[in-house]
Amino acid sequence: MxxxxxxxxxxxxxxxxxxxxxxxxxxxxxxxxxxxxxxxxxxxxxxxxxxxxxxxxxxxxxxxxxxxxxxxxxxxxxxxxxxxxxxxxxxxxxxxxxxxxxxxxxxxxxxxxxxxxxxxxxxxxxxxxxxxxxxxxxxxxxxxxxxxDNDIVGSEITFGFQTAVATATDSCDRVRTTADSHHRAMVVEVMGRNAGWIALHAGVASGADVILLPEIPFSLKSVYEKVKERNARGKRSSLLVVSEGAKPAGGEQIVARVDPTSPDPIRLGGIGKWLSDKIEDEAGVEARYCVLGHIQRGGxxxxxxxxxxxxx
Incomplete structure (x- = not known):
């Protein structure tokens, strides 16, 4: 046959x-x-x-x-x-x-x-x-x-990822200029859920000073020390790129909300604000946060x- x-x-x-x-x-x-x-x-x-x-x-x-x-x-x-x-x-x-x-x-x-x-x-x-x-x-x-998110098993790269990275990188570049103007630490929260590809690529491409990924729980102390060290050396700003699924060592991911009608009910989000507040409180450096959200999906x-x- x-x-x-x-x-x-x-x-x-x-x-x-x-x-x-x-x-x-x-x-x-x-x-x-x-x-x-x-x-x-x-x-x-x-x-x-x-x-x-x-x-x-x-x-x-x-x-x-x-x-x-x-x-x-x-x-x-x-x-x-x-x-x-x-x-x-x-x-x-x-x-x-x-x-x-x-x-x-x-x-x-x-x-x-x-x-x-x-x-x-x-x-x-x-x-x-x-x-x-x-x-x-x-x-x-x-x-x-x-x-x-570029996180499908068996796929080396998924379409849409490179556009999301380009959008996030452009946004980080823009955030850096306003951070320099005001001597601030700026935390940019990007999408990715449990995968840190967008944060990693956009962070490297924009020259971020700190990149935080879901795959590697981070030390808050190390983040504070990095920001304070840059401030002490007279650097005008610090740029931190954090994936929405990142979490501190020993801590949990921050959940923005739960949608019981969705097959994927957990909506991550809020790490940017949380980290920005921590930097101000613990490092004594003025900080702001920016959540890029769905701008990464569009255009x-x-x-x-x-x-x-x-x-x-």
Whole structure:
């Protein structure tokens, strides 16, 4: 039996973007859809991640939808990071906690009704975990790793990461000038969750004086001493780049809030303010903090991310 005879006939594919948005998503959509349409395969866009599949919001993608999106940030399909088809929030229990249900069969029906037997799923850990479950249910799935955090196992680099680093680096450069003007220590908090890649690269690129990563619990005493030492030598400022998941030795990560409706309920954040306050109290140096937040996810992808997204 030839290999061709054992391969599925794919005439219509679905494309989905899930999880947090990321520079380069539209470039991936463009590359996948362009190749598929060139091969005579119809393309269906699934809106707002898994939520769109749950709610049967599927629409055709044609050539004109792809024009001019290579350099656009965000995703033309929309995204969602709260809708796990295998644990979907359908209401609340008597105690007020979320009530979940498995609605994956509903999703499979929507795919069958649309004539879609293969999917290209662009997402991070949570989105691709759900995609793997659908693959076990008979859907042909291609997963495209996506995250600015650059923390997906088996991927040397993920698209969006280099844009996030460029944005964070530019922000650090700007923060440094105002820190110099006022003789301050400036703490810049960047994204990354439990991975310190953005903090490391942006910190090195901006010449940060202190870089704090989730992977290496830090000594508060060492941070204080570094800031005081620079101040004593007449340095006009100190720049500290800290990942949102960093923590002091013997301490815990700072949680900004918990979202019980999300598959990933823990929202890290607050280390920047906490560290800034500590520096003022313990090192006696005026300090400020800056949380870059979602600015790292937005905007035009840099050339390297456009190329990587297209080649995927």
């Amino acid at each position: 030839s290999l061709a005879s054992t391969c599925p006939v794919v005439r219509r594919i679905g494309i989905l973007t899930g999880g947090g948005d990321c520079p380069g998503l539209n470039a991936v959509i463009r590359a996948v859809a362009t190749d598929a349409l060139t091969c005579g395969i119809e393309v269906v866009g699934i809106e707002d991640g898994w939520l769109g599949l749950i709610e049967n919001r599927l629409r055709p993608i044609v050539d004109r939808d792809l024009y001019g999106i290579l350099d656009e940030g965000g995703t033309i399909l929309g995204s969602n990071n709260k809708s796990n088809p295998f644990k979907f929030v359908v209401g609340k229990k008597a105690d007020g906690t979320p009530r979940h249900a498995d609605v994956s069969e509903q999703c499979l029906k929507h795919l069958r009704d649309a004539g879609v037997n293969a999917m290209v799923v662009i997402g991070g850990d949570g989105t691709l975990t759900s995609a793997a479950y659908f693959a076990k249910r008979g859907v042909y799935v291609v997963g495209v790793p996506k995250t600015i 035009t992808p840099v050339a390297a991310d456009r190329v990587l997204s297209t080649l995927l």
